[in-house]
Amino acid sequence: MTIVHTLQTVAIESLQALYNQSFTEKDFQVSQTKPEFEGNYTVVLFSLVKSLKKSPEVLGNELGEKLIKDHPGVFSKYNVIKGFLNLTITDNYLLDLLNKNYNDVSFGKHAINGKRMMVEYSSPNTNKPLHLGHLRNNFLGWSVAEILKANGYDVIKTCIVNDRGIHICKSMIAWQLFGNGETPESTGEKGDHLVGKYYVRFNDEYKKQVEELISKGISKDEAEKQAPLMQAAQQMLLDWENHKPEVIALWNKMNGWVYDGFDVTYKRIGSDFDKTYYESKTYLLGKDFVQEGLQKGILFKKEDGSVWIDLTDEGLDEKLLLRSDGTSVYMTQDIGLAKQKYEEYKPGKSIYVIGDEQNYHMKVLKLVCKKLGMPFADGIYHLSYGMVELPTGKMKSREGTVVDADDMVDEMIATAKHHTEELGKVKDFESHELQELYKTLGLGAMKFYLLRVDPKKRMVFNPEESIDFHGFTGPFVQYTYARIQSVLRKAGQWSKDNRQSQTDPELLPLEKELILTLEQYSQIIEQASTELNPSVIANYIFHLAKTFNSFYTEHSIANAENEEKKQLRLHIATMTANVIKSSMQLLGIKVPERM
RNA sequence: GGACCGGUAGCUCAGUUGGAUAGAGCAUCAGCCUUCUAAGCUGAGGGUCAUUGGUUCGAAUCCAAUCCGGUUCACCA
Secondary structure, three states: OOHHHHHHHHHHHHHHHHHOOOOOHHHOEEEEOOOOOOOOEEEEOHHHHHHHOOOHHHHHHHHHHHHHHHOOOOEEEEEEEOOEEEEEEOHHHHHHHHHHHOOOOOOOOOOOOOOEEEEEOOOOEOOOOOEHHHHHHHHHHHHHHHHHHHOOOEEEEEEEEEOOOHHHHHHHHHHHHHOOOOOHHHHOOOHHHHHHHHHHHHHHHHHHHHHHHHHOOOOHHHHHHHOHHHHHHHHHHHHHHOOOHHHHHHHHHHHHHHHHHHHHHHHHHOOOOOEEEEHHHHOOOOHHHHHHHHHHOOEEEOOOOOEEEEOHHHOOOEEEEEOOOOOEOHHHHHHHHHHHHHHHHOOOEEEEEEEHHHHHHHHHHHHHHHHOOOOOHHHEEEEEEOOEEEOOEOOEOOOOEOOEHHHHHHHHHHHHHHHHHHHOOOOOOOHHHHHHHHHHHHHHHHHHHHHOOOOOOOEEOOHHHHOOOOOOOHHHHHHHHHHHHHHHHHHHHHOOOOOOOOOOOOOOHHHHHHHHHHHOHHHHHHHHHHHOOOHHHHHHHHHHHHHHHHHHHHOOOOOOOOHHHHHHHHHHHHHHHHHHHHHHHHOOOOOOOOO
16 A cells, blocks of 8 residues: 555544544545655645534644554654644664565556556558658557556557548559559668658649649649549549559558558557557448347438438437448448447547547547447546647648658667767677667667656657757656666675674665655556556656755765665665656656666 | 647656646756776756636646637548
């Protein structure tokens, strides 16, 4: 049990004993004591004052007195200032915690709870390579899955590949017309980049055709419809749906190039999935429930044959579910897929990591499923994240003004190399070890940068500022870890003298602060899970690393004042390293043994 | 126009669900390497928490209105 939980429980018991009134954890707050006051944890008394009809001073003193008397192993001192009861945790409690857990690599993680969660993320289109926005999505999805696992959930990671549709046909048409038979092999270009190039090419040429038509006096709307390229793309989509062999063959070939490219990128950034769904295989799902919904009177048909759902009671609009020609729309497919996912895996909750531009869509999806009486409706959760923007404005993949994911990774790794060489600390490293280190640092910096911000906030990505390796960054944390490992390696050589100390040493302020911070890890994991927010972890690790660095400069570990202190500090350092490694893992970031 | 999200230091962000004198990083300035990794540490300056009103012992946090920015409201996906 964590200190905060213990304090809550014990305080409730004491209040019951003292005043014969029962309270719950929500009736009063427990927080960390502000540094300017004495103590470690604080009970805020104001909310109790009313129901107990006592002054905060009297209440604080009576409660403080009782807590110390009944639990001398946990609390050593108290003081009351205004409505705040500040309690000091005993050194023995913390030393005991340290001794029990310093070498436990799964400290802070929670036991398996038997519940299943699905996390859907990444969801790429196969007409272009991954960009910076996808990176935020991938890192978020991966990290949330890891955080849920650490809380005891059984997690299924899924990906829905948008491998069909007009946008794919655009790349295909452009390649047919302008490609001269280019392949990844012939050009040496990564498959997804090659296909993306033709997607941009399509839009360039299309724009020219539209302008030409407009100059001939045709209206803009009309020109956009009549442009030969667009007509060709639409014809191709029809041919695809009719399984025309040449089109299917081309589609298979070009998608294959893209998948090869994605595999390289995913492997590099450390993304993977337990189950991949392909839209080409699922887009026809969901039509059956429309019939059912019509029969039950939940859906209605308009004169032209299109099928709708009325959401005006909920303050929303009417929403289309089947076109007048009987084909399904995005929403219908999504409902079908949601149902399939549920039937296959029966998750208690299904988390969709999707950008906030789809907030409305996801809200409607959940509502429609609910109206249709789908059992999984309540489990649908949209983990919405803000767009990643550049200082120059929004990224537009149609115009090719995106930060490409592969380029970004290359740049981060190159920067890691540059910084490392400049510091000149790695002269004895093997070449393969160096390559590994640059990758660890570069990717670590990027993941940390994208995950340290609250997901729902949109963020500006400044390429120059983002590769700063100082301060609140991944490499700062990685450096702290490598530093501890270095100390531990050397300490192991110096001394095998492990004699047990008779008297426990008294903790110095920084030692105490560090152990208290380490103790909070389990609660942080819990909080990150309930909020589905990796930035909680990132902020915690940074705080922990910073606290350790202060401790490190202030107190010598190897040359401690005496043998007891040395052992104590080695334990603290070991546990700090374990928690850093474990928490960075939750963000998908590796830590180097030396750097 | 309706709905949803955001506005905190020059910049990028925290702020424990209503608590004590609002905190970090970057940038600026001043210090610290003959001792465990200086990618580090210590300190200084920098704030009308968008604005106004309300709720109460107490508001960056809750409510209302206003201003600014964003997203969305397709027989596109």
